[in-house]
Amino acid sequence: MRAPNPDVVRVLIHSDARQTIKTAAARAFPLEAGGLLLGWWDNDMVVVRAAIEVVDPAATGTSWIRHEGLAQRALDQAVAKFGHPWLGYIGDWHSHPAACDASQQDRQSIRIASLAYAQPLVLIVHRRDGIIDIHAARHGRPQTVSAESI
Amino acid sequence: MATLATHFKTALSNIEPSDDAENAQAAHAEVTKVLEADDLLVKLGVDPILIGSYGRQVSIRRVKDVDVFVRLSKAGKDLRPGRILDHVAAVLEESFPGRVTRQHRSVMIDFPDDDLSVDVVIARPCGDHWEIPQKIEDDGNARWVETNPTKMAELTTQANKDYLLYDGDPGSGVYVPMVKLIRQIRRTWVDDQPGGYFFEVLAYHAFSNLEPNETSYAKYLTVVLREIADLLIDVADEGLDDPTLDGKTIKTKATPEQLAAAAARIDEAATLAEAALGANDCLAAVKWRELLGTTKNTTTEEQVFPLPEYCNADGTKKKTTAVTQGASTVPAGSGRYA
Numbered sequence: 001m002r003a004p005n006p007d008v009v010r011v012l013i014h015s016d017a018r019q020t021i022k023t024a025a026a027r028a029f030p031l032e033a034g035g036l037l038l039g040w041w042d043n044d045m046v047v048v049r050a051a052i053e054v055v056d057p058a059a060t061g062t063s064w065i066r067h068e069g070l071a072q073r074a075l076d077q078a079v080a081k082f083g084h085p086w087l088g089y090i091g092d093w094h095s096h097p098a099a100c101d102a103s104q105q106d107r108q109s110i111r112i113a114s115l116a117y118a119q120p121l122v123l124i125v126h127r128r129d130g131i132i133d134i135h136a137a138r139h140g141r142p143q144t145v146s147a148e149s150i
Numbered sequence: 151m152a153t154l155a156t157h158f159k160t161a162l163s164n165i166e167p168s169d170d171a172e173n174a175q176a177a178h179a180e181v182t183k184v185l186e187a188d189d190l191l192v193k194l195g196v197d198p199i200l201i202g203s204y205g206r207q208v209s210i211r212r213v214k215d216v217d218v219f220v221r222l223s224k225a226g227k228d229l230r231p232g233r234i235l236d237h238v239a240a241v242l243e244e245s246f247p248g249r250v251t252r253q254h255r256s257v258m259i260d261f262p263d264d265d266l267s268v269d270v271v272i273a274r275p276c277g278d279h280w281e282i283p284q285k286i287e288d289d290g291n292a293r294w295v296e297t298n299p300t301k302m303a304e305l306t307t308q309a310n311k312d313y314l315l316y317d318g319d320p321g322s323g324v325y326v327p328m329v330k331l332i333r334q335i336r337r338t339w340v341d342d343q344p345g346g347y348f349f350e351v352l353a354y355h356a357f358s359n360l361e362p363n364e365t366s367y368a369k370y371l372t373v374v375l376r377e378i379a380d381l382l383i384d385v386a387d388e389g390l391d392d393p394t395l396d397g398k399t400i401k402t403k404a405t406p407e408q409l410a411a412a413a414a415r416i417d418e419a420a421t422l423a424e425a426a427l428g429a430n431d432c433l434a435a436v437k438w439r440e441l442l443g444t445t446k447n448t449t450t451e452e453q454v455f456p457l458p459e460y461c462n463a464d465g466t467k468k469k470t471t472a473v474t475q476g477a478s479t480v481p482a483g484s485g486r487y488a
Contacts, residue, residue, distance in 0.1 A: 019163070
């Protein structure tokens, strides 16, 4: 039996998370929307159980910024509201008001964010055409993603 | 107290009639187009509108029929319902050959590919509301009966604005989700009658009586269900007030025995909801699953309320060492995405 490839991260995305992202992206258009991915790590798999929106008051059509204070408050409120003992921060999402994948800046930002965690972080980019582009990073390095919907 | 917010959200999504909704919208549009192209109906001021649970956006999987309320705003008192229904049936037959059935009070069009039918009900003006035929004789004469289906849609919209899950968030209307859950509970706990609309009206009265201001779906459902259980006992004797027509009551096919049986079952269901609200997460989830049952009229029956990932089916918590909880802190500083 082959050992699992340490550079491949399995990402399970729940339909609730997809729906939240889709709705927030449509509402924010033509500006970018973004927020946090909530879930847990199960061995080397990342489970994206929910997504929450964190409003960036200065968002534009080409930029969304995760501000620590606003994001932490949103995370604390969501964890309290959902009452799910495994839920916590596992990555970021944002929308692109055009049909384009994650930019170099996007990939760099998730790589930098992942330096602070022992487990991999996930980045979801929701494109205008409905396609979602998924990336992961661990310890500052990009990972290959194998994504499934649940 | 277990409120299981994410799981209630999933439960609501599991009873959402997403595919049916698209089919229903398309079927309604097709029928409307045909009716609006007919000269006689145009002269009578034809103005179709979706009514029924689908029209009020409180339908649940599966939607098997869609009601189209064909308002004939220029029709006078001399309109013979039998004749106009014959005419509507003929017009529709031309566009949907072999799929049209003339019924006593309406015309039904079958959409077999979508396992769906559209029921066309004609209506003439009556003051600020409408009348529909109740029973049509062979000569086209009929008794007309007052109705106000658009009013129920207005009341539904307003109630969903009035009762919110999160204060100050107008997108968190909780009335419509509650009506959907109550309809699902009826399907699970009540044998056939009273029907879904009867329970929708009960839910409306329960909200009006209680004016609840809760902070979770679980709490809203528990208090509303208890109020419905209490209302059902009175309804058996006094009838159920129609919130759309002053002084009228809702008609139901339910016999007194069926109403009594429904009252007993909903009392049981309300007690189960109260127990779920007071239980720990996993035990609560098992009880919510029992309360909400499985999807009906679907290819495979699926549990409506999901079992939380951290629970076993017997209501105990999973013991797992493989899971690491998501982080409790976000990354320091700012992260820019472009």
